[in-house]
Amino acid sequence: MNKKFLIPLGLFAALVVFLALGLTRDPREIPSPLVGKPAPEFRLPTLTSDKPFSPSDMKGKVWLFNVWATWCVACREEHPLLVEFSKQSRIPVVGLSYKEVQAQDQPNGPLNDADKLQLARERSLRFLQRQGDPYMLSVLDLNGSVGIDYGVYGVPETYLIDRQGVIRYKRVGPLTPQILQDTLLPLIQTLEAS
Amino acid sequence: MKWMLLCWMLMAPWVRAADALPMAEDPQVEARLVVIAEELRCLVCQNESLASSNAELAEDLRREVRKLIRDNKSDTEIKTYLVERYGDFVLYRPQVKPLTWPLWFGPFFMLLLAIWGLWRYLRLRKNALAMQHASPTDSFDTAAHKD
Numbered sequence: 431m432n433k434k435f436l437i438p439l440g441l442f443a444a445l446v447v448f449l450a451l452g453l454t455r456d457p458r459e460i461p462s463p464l465v466g467k468p469a470p471e472f473r474l475p476t477l478t479s480d481k482p483f484s485p486s487d488m489k490g491k492v493w494l495f496n497v498w499a500t501w502c503v504a505c506r507e508e509h510p511l512l513v514e515f516s517k518q519s520r521i522p523v524v525g526l527s528y529k530e531v532q533a534q535d536q537p538n539g540p541l542n543d544a545d546k547l548q549l550a551r552e553r554s555l556r557f558l559q560r561q562g563d564p565y566m567l568s569v570l571d572l573n574g575s576v577g578i579d580y581g582v583y584g585v586p587e588t589y590l591i592d593r594q595g596v597i598r599y600k601r602v603g604p605l606t607p608q609i610l611q612d613t614l615l616p617l618i619q620t621l622e623a624s
Numbered sequence: 625m626k627w628m629l630l631c632w633m634l635m636a637p638w639v640r641a642a643d644a645l646p647m648a649e650d651p652q653v654e655a656r657l658v659v660i661a662e663e664l665r666c667l668v669c670q671n672e673s674l675a676s677s678n679a680e681l682a683e684d685l686r687r688e689v690r691k692l693i694r695d696n697k698s699d700t701e702i703k704t705y706l707v708e709r710y711g712d713f714v715l716y717r718p719q720v721k722p723l724t725w726p727l728w729f730g731p732f733f734m735l736l737l738a739i740w741g742l743w744r745y746l747r748l749r750k751n752a753l754a755m756q757h758a759s760p761t762d763s764f765d766t767a768a769h770k771d
Contacts, residue, residue: 457670463711533680574684581709583667583681 462581462600469495469591470579474569475547477527477554483569485595492621494523495589496565497582499530500557505586508604509561515610516564521618525568527554528577528585546572590614592621653693660689660702665714673716 464470473482485495496512498505516523530550531541541549550570558565571577580589583602590599599617601609661675668679674686685706692702706714718724 460667460711460713463708529680574681575688578684578688578709581711583710 458584459602460583462597462602464581464589464597465600467597468595469589469597470576472569472571472576472579474571474576477525477551477558477568477570483524483567485591488522488524488591489595490593492521492593492618493566493591494521495526495580495591496523497526497528497577497580497585497587498568499528499585500553501530501532502528502585504604506561508586509564511605511607511610512564513562515605519618521622522566523564525565526576526580527568527570528582529572529574530554530570531572543572590617590621593624650694653690656693657686657689660693660699661686663716664703664706665716667710667714674714 469485471485473484475481476483494515498509512523527550530553531546535541535549547570550572554568554570558568569576574582580587581600586604588601588605589597592598598621599614601614605614658675662673664674664685666672666674666677666679666682666685668681669677672679672682674682674689689702689706692705697705703715712718712724718727720728
């Protein structure tokens, strides 16, 4: 019997498999070019102090860098998990408060930098007091320029940075218990061991 | 009252459009910005270009690109700046490199494959027809000729 009629069927099946695979992937997940590269340097004031913090202060430590804001709904979703993580894990979590003061907070024209800083601090600290504070400290990126250096495009984002200051992992979107268990914790263990 | 409401609703698009207008401080910078930003993807609203997007991140990135233009950076340098941070995904026109070869040359390869397939098919058919003419016993053609 001539099986030639099976060829288009086979091609169609292959197409369906490719399309099905495509549907399971999240278009928001874009591989970051920063993984494997040194974490970009910056100097920013923190929530509690004007003394600037810089990633090089963390040399020799494995640490998490978590981008968040009080206006970010997905961050609230993620927050309890981070609080839990910070209680159980030895590794420090540094927060990056990303553009805390938004356009809608400035209905009468842009605030000056000092007012912005104060508003961001007040609101963030109040939030952390109520919801728990997983952060060793949080730096304030008011105009989002450090965010650009880190390729931030959807808060929350989380970076795992090793002892040498190299980014080892990046997650866009809220962390989940599953990601924590399956990816992050094993990676932290290997990085700490090395 | 209804008419007023309708008027307002009809005006809404223009009100929004006014929001998105770039701050045209320096027309030359703006002109270059538009050319570059047309080629770049906004990451928040993935099917819009950086030039047309209203997203806040797009605004910030345009500000950054403006700064780079004022620093006299070349188009390639500006694109590299963004690719280093956001990956190849920001480019609407992917670079030609081994990873993107299938993307760039795949269609031409498929075309060649199709041409080869067609050529082969035609040759087989020609042979088959020639064979039929050579052996008239079991052919419809010759049956028709006999009538």
